Amino acid sequence: MTALAPEKVVASFDSATVLHAGLAAALRGSPFPHLGHGPVAAAAIRTGGRLPWPVLRHLYTRIGAAEGIDPRRLGAVDLAAVARWLADGYPRRRYPAIMIGSSNGALAHLAAAMQVPWLPGTVLVPVSRTGDPERPADALGFGRTVAPRLLDANPDVVLHHMHDQVQDRLMVAQMTYFRTKWHTLPAAYAQFLSAQLAPGAPVILVEDGSRWPVVRVAERHVFQAGAQGGLEPQDYLQRGHTPTPDDQAPEAEWGADPGLGVSVAAWCAGHGHPLIRLRYPGPQAPAHGVATTMRRWYAARGEPADRLLVPSFVLGDPWRTINAAATPYWTFFSVRAALDAFESHLERSAPYRFVDILQFQHGVRSSGIATPEQWTAAARRNGAQPTLLALDPRRFPHDIATMGRYGRALADLPAATRPWSPLPVDEAMGALRAAGADLDS
Amino acid sequence: MEAHLLRAPGAPGCPADIADYGREIGDVLGASEPTDILIGLSVGAQVAAVAASRTSCLQRLMLVSPTVDSQARNVPRILGRWLAGGRLEPAGLLLEQAPDWRRAGPARLARVVRSALAVHIEQLLPAVAAPVSVVHAEHDVITSHAYAARLAAADGHGQLVVVPGATHSWPYADADRFADLVEGLLG
Numbered sequence: 001m002t003a004l005a006p007e008k009v010v011a012s013f014d015s016a017t018v019l020h021a022g023l024a025a026a027l028r029g030s031p032f033p034h035l036g037h038g039p040v041a042a043a044a045i046r047t048g049g050r051l052p053w054p055v056l057r058h059l060y061t062r063i064g065a066a067e068g069i070d071p072r073r074l075g076a077v078d079l080a081a082v083a084r085w086l087a088d089g090y091p092r093r094r095y096p097a098i099m100i101g102s103s104n105g106a107l108a109h110l111a112a113a114m115q116v117p118w119l120p121g122t123v124l125v126p127v128s129r130t131g132d133p134e135r136p137a138d139a140l141g142f143g144r145t146v147a148p149r150l151l152d153a154n155p156d157v158v159l160h161h162m163h164d165q166v167q168d169r170l171m172v173a174q175m176t177y178f179r180t181k182w183h184t185l186p187a188a189y190a191q192f193l194s195a196q197l198a199p200g201a202p203v204i205l206v207e208d209g210s211r212w213p214v215v216r217v218a219e220r221h222v223f224q225a226g227a228q229g230g231l232e233p234q235d236y237l238q239r240g241h242t243p244t245p246d247d248q249a250p251e252a253e254w255g256a257d258p259g260l261g262v263s264v265a266a267w268c269a270g271h272g273h274p275l276i277r278l279r280y281p282g283p284q285a286p287a288h289g290v291a292t293t294m295r296r297w298y299a300a301r302g303e304p305a306d307r308l309l310v311p312s313f314v315l316g317d318p319w320r321t322i323n324a325a326a327t328p329y330w331t332f333f334s335v336r337a338a339l340d341a342f343e344s345h346l347e348r349s350a351p352y353r354f355v356d357i358l359q360f361q362h363g364v365r366s367s368g369i370a371t372p373e374q375w376t377a378a379a380r381r382n383g384a385q386p387t388l389l390a391l392d393p394r395r396f397p398h399d400i401a402t403m404g405r406y407g408r409a410l411a412d413l414p415a416a417t418r419p420w421s422p423l424p425v426d427e428a429m430g431a432l433r434a435a436g437a438d439l440d441s
Numbered sequence: 442m443e444a445h446l447l448r449a450p451g452a453p454g455c456p457a458d459i460a461d462y463g464r465e466i467g468d469v470l471g472a473s474e475p476t477d478i479l480i481g482l483s484v485g486a487q488v489a490a491v492a493a494s495r496t497s498c499l500q501r502l503m504l505v506s507p508t509v510d511s512q513a514r515n516v517p518r519i520l521g522r523w524l525a526g527g528r529l530e531p532a533g534l535l536l537e538q539a540p541d542w543r544r545a546g547p548a549r550l551a552r553v554v555r556s557a558l559a560v561h562i563e564q565l566l567p568a569v570a571a572p573v574s575v576v577h578a579e580h581d582v583i584t585s586h587a588y589a590a591r592l593a594a595a596d597g598h599g600q601l602v603v604v605p606g607a608t609h610s611w612p613y614a615d616a617d618r619f620a621d622l623v624e625g626l627l628g
Contacts, residue, residue, distance in 0.1 A: 029585065093590055093594045094597065115590065199597065323605040415605045417605070421602050
C-alpha cells in the first residue's frame with residue numbers, strides 16, 4: 001500500500017502540528033498569519049465567515065470532515081514519515097537546545113524567544129467516520145475494528161483514541177480523533193538531534209503530566225471519553241453511552257508518554273548532551289512562568305513590557321508577539337479553567353497597560369466555556385485596557401473568520417523599539433525555575 | 442574612539458570586486474593598531490567578512506543585513522529580492538544611493554553583483570578570530586532570517602541580533618538606533 005503523504009495524515013487543526021508550524025515560522029523569521037494557510041484561503045475564510053451560522057456550520061463541518069482518512073487506508077499511515085516531515089520543517093542550523101515532547105503554546109512562544117525548535121510527541125490523525133456524537137461507545141467499537149491497521153504499520157506509537165462530544169461536537173459527527181504518541185524516539189527526531197544540536201547543547205524534555213481515565217483496548221491502544229477543557233472527566237463519564245474506564249493514561253492531546261521520555265534520556269546519555277526535564281501538571285501551567293520570563297527579558301532591554309497578548313489554543317504568532325515585545329499568556333482553550341489562570345496571572349504580576357485577547361472559535365457554546373465578556377472583565381478588574389483582537393464578540397463562538405483576520409491584527413501591533421538577541425537557554429530555564437516550574441537537569 | 446566610513450564597493454577609487462576590496466581592507470587592518478569593530482552593511486558585510494578573515498587585529502565583526510543569502514545566489518533571485526526589498530525601503534533611500542550608482546557605472550555595478558554572488562560568508566567565518574554579531578532586520582526580504590541565524594550559529598560563538606520593525610537598509614533611516622546598537626555591542 002502506498003504511504004500517505006505526511007501532510008495528508010495529520011489534521012490541519014491539530015494543536016501539535018499548528019503550534020509546530022507557528023514555531024517553525026518564527027525560526028525562519030516569518031509571521032504566522034491565518035494558521036499557515038495561504039492568502040487565498042484566508043480571504044475565503046474571512047468572506048465565508050460572514051455567512052449565517054447555520055450555513056457556515058454546515059460548511060465548517062464539511063471542510064473539516066474532508067480531512068478524515070478513509071479507515072481502509074490506515075495501514076498507509078507512516079508516522080515515521082510524519083516525524084521526518086516535522087523535523088524537516090525547521091531551518092537547518094546548530095541550535096543551542098532542542099525541545100521535544102508535549103504540545104504547549106506557552107512553551108512554543110518561549111522556544112521562539114530562545115530560537116530553538118520543538119519536536120512534538122503527539123499528533124492527531126483524523127479518521128473518517130459518521131456517527132452520533134452522543135454515543136462514545138460506538139466510536140470505541142469503530143476504533144477497536146480499524147485501529148490495528150494503524151498500529152501494525154507503526155510499532156513505535158501508542159494510540160489514544162479520543163471522543164469529545166462537548167468541545168468537538170461538530171467534528172466528531174463526521175470523523176474520529178486518533179491521537180498518536182511516540183513511545184520511543186523516532187529515527188527522524190534522533191537524526192535531527194544529532195545533526196542540529198550545538199555541541200554540548202541540552203535537550204529539553206517537555207512532560208505534561210495530564211492524565212485521563214481510559215478504556216484499555218489493547219497494549220498500545222486506549223480510548224478516552226472527553227478531553228481537557230471546560231469539564232472534568234467525571235462530567236463525561238456520567239453521560240449515556242459512555243464506556244466505563246478501566247485504566248488511566250496520559251491525556252490524549254497534551255499528556256506525555258513516559259516511554260518517549262525514557263528513550264530521549266537514553267539518547268542524551270549516549271550522545272553526551274545534557275537532558276533538562278520540564279514537568280508540569282497540565283497545559284495551562286507553564287503560561288505564567290513563560291509570561292513572567294519573557295516580560296523580564298523585554299524589560300531588561302528597555303521595552304515598556306506593558307502589553308499582554310493572550311494567544312488561544314492554536315491562534316497566535318510567536319514571531320509577531322516577540323517583535324511587538326508583547327508578553328504572551330497562552331490559554332489552552334477559552335474555558336473557565338484558563339480564564340481563572342489568566343486572572344491569577346494578572347493578580348500576581350505588575351499591572352499591564354494593554355491586554356490583547358485572541359479567542360479560538362470552536363463553533364460550540366460548550367459547557368465550561370469562557371465568553372469574551374468574561375475575558376475583558378478580568379483584564380479591566382486588574383487595571384488593563386482590554387482589546388478583543390480580530391473577533392466579533394456577537395458571533396462568539398462562531399466567528400470562524402477570526403482565523404483569517406488575526407494575522408493582520410497582530411501585524412498592526414506597534415513594533416518593539418529595541419534590537420533583541422535570542423533568550424539564552426540557561427537564562428530561560430533559570431527564570432522558569434524561579435517562577436515555580438519543575439525543572440530537573 | 443575614531444570612526445572611519447569606508448566607501449561602498451564599486452565607488453570611484455574602490456575595487457568593484459568584493460573579495461579584492463575585502464583583502465585590501467584586511468591587509469590595512471592587519472598592519473594597524475587593533476580595531477574595536479568592523480561593520481559591514483549588505484554587500485559591505487561580505488567585504489567586512491573577507492577583511493576579518495585576514496587579520497587578527499580585530500575585536501569584533503558586525504555583519505548588518507549580510508548578503509548574499511544562500512537561497513538567492515543567482516542573478517534572477519537576488520534581483521527579485523532586491524526589487525521586493527526596494528518596495529519596503531523609504532523612498533528617499535533610492536535618491537540617496539542613485540548618485541553613487543551613477544558614478545560607479547553599470548560595468549562596475551555588474552562586477553559588484555557578480556563578485557557578491559561568489560563570496561560566501563559562511564565559508565569565511567571559520568577563519569575569523571573576532572566574535573561575530575549578525576544583525577538582521579525583521580522585515581528584511583533580501584536576506585532571510587534563516588541565513589542570518591545560520592551565520593550567527595556557525596561557530597557557536599556568534600550572536601544574532603534582530604531589529605524589530607526594520608528593513609534591509611535600516612541604518613540609513615535610523616541612525617540613532619544604529620548608534621545605540623553599536624555602542625551596546627562595544628560595551
